[in-house]
Amino acid sequence: MGILEKIKQIEAQKNKATEYHLGLLKAKLARYRAQLLEPTGKSSGGGTGFDVQKSGDARVSLIGFPSVGKSTLLSKATHTASEAAAYEFTTLTAIPGVIEYKGARIQLLDLPGIVEGASQGRGRGRQVVSTAKTADLIVIMLDATKSEEQKRLLEIELDAVGIRLNKSKPDVVFKRKTTGGITLNTTVKLTKTDEKTIRTILAGYKIHNCDVMIREDITTDEFIDVLIGTRKYMPCLYVYNKVDAISLEQVDKLAHQLNTVVISCEMDLNLDYLIDRIWDKLELVKVYTKKRGAQPDLSDPICLRKGATIEDVCNGVHRSLAPNFRYALVWGKSSKFSPYAQKVSLSHQVQDEDVVSIFTK
Template sequence: MGIAEKIAEIEFEISRTQKNKATEYHLGLLKAKLAKYRQQLLEPSAKAGVKGDGFDVMKSGDARVALIGFPSVGKSTILSKLTKTHSEAASYEFTTLTCIPGVIDYNGANIQLLDLPGIIEGAAQGKGRGKQVIAVARTADLVMMMLDALKGDIQKDLLTKELEAMGIRLNTKKPDVYFKLKKTGGVKLTSMVPLTNVSEKLAQLILHEYKIHNCELVIREDITADQLIDVICGNRVYLPCIYVYNKVDQITIEEVDRIAHLPNCIVTSCEMGLNLDYLLDVMWEYLGLIMIFTKKPGNKPELDNENGIIMRSGCKVQHVCHSIHRDLADQCKYALVWGTSVKFSPQRVGLQHVMHHEDVIQIVTK
């Protein structure tokens, strides 16, 4: 029996098992085995011969966005609309057969947008070229999931399942759990909060399934068995995701209103160019990008996008110094900042001061 067949067998066993206190240990072990087999499926075969053509392209710009979706949902059309790159678009499936990169110029930032081939059900098991597509998505800063408005909810559930099978968690945060392997000492499990989903016995069983007999595990929040398995595997990627429901011109206004009020969802019509400006605004917000302007002593700041510095939200003066020159942080005496991050403008701050969008900074060296 191959790995794919074993995965299908365990998934069937999980689906037919009732979820209650009596079966929680059995389900926990099944989930641990399922994660192990999926991990084996992701690992490259030692007997692999010549490598095939990959999809990955060099990461460039200030951020990377991956377009994920089933065939013929409008990925190529939106790439052509948002960038200057032409991607072949047609009404038949599998028009795009490789990764096509484009660049969105927005608020002075260069955002790399990747048009990936359409995913089919079973992509995580290698159907189509799904494993390559999802592997590229793991390197992105944001996933933009393109959905057909006529069957969006079904597509959303299937795509989320395929991505989760490949270790991608959408719009969820990493569990607040400390895990460290040790050579001796047995399993030391400490819980900082009451656990309702994972008992100490279940945690021990899951660790035993992974042949882990010596480790330190500190649980700081109430987690599930799936989250504990994610922590043990250690290769999960947690990415923000925007669900873009395309072709809304083909559904009723009531349905459009329902979808628009769902969390992390945007309604668009790529063919008609509807709501694309708002999509760019939301993309900027989800990527957590900010613009910082610099000022030379005695001169006015140049408040235009060409002279701004693109940084990540939460960046400090130290990070701004590093983006200008690698030695500037060591030479920095203090900085003068104008903007919303300070109580009064200008304000003298140190290297650990957190910057805000459209702040102006002047570095004073020693």
């Protein structure tokens, strides 16, 4: 029996299963899906993505069904020529473009249209998905003239391959051991799963010695995600295109949904606001450098992830700076003495639009 047949068989059993057996079936399902997308054979190329080099300060993947306007958005936001036509499957490979914004360079990838069943390898689903996993943000593009079913289907496809949209990683510590059996501790009351189910899942994965500390009221699915360990937790924006073709009441309803932007590529409506929202979702921090006795260079910021430290700034300038670091001076929001400079160490966290001067040995 092939993996696809096994998946169908388990999904049929899930509808009849009790809550206790559901955990074991979900664990088997997750394992088979992982095998389907990441085959263990050395010769298999099932997990490879499109050969697009990552560039810029962040990468954004455009995902959607065919003919929703992804290529048009790429052309208008990045001035990159991406073939657009009124028929489906115009884009057959990943086409990169670059958004220049506030001194930062954001790579925008137009991925081929996803089809239903992409998570099981239909169309170029595996390639699209493995490339999407390399992004810092996913933009799901939807057609405002079509039903909400399109959004649900895309979420199902991405969820099936281990991409968790707008979710944080479960607060669970899991460590394998060689002996000592299973030690399970919880700091909160579990209302969505129980200890018996968790132990059943561990047995299903042939894990008999481990330490588990659960610090959040998790579901059975979230615990399976922790065990698998390859899940990607990614921010996501839902972008509804073609809003010029629907009523104002419908536009207003869509615009008030969480993590949603309404646009019209054809009429250039709201594209600037979309790029602002992409920037906010990426949570990048711009840091300007300053040489001793000179004005800060405001034309070429270093873009880092939120929570970055002076060490990250050093590595962003040149890898030789951190080993020879003496101290740094910081002006801006992260300085205790703002608007004056603060003398800081490598572990100091920088904030957006800080100015940093680095001193070496």
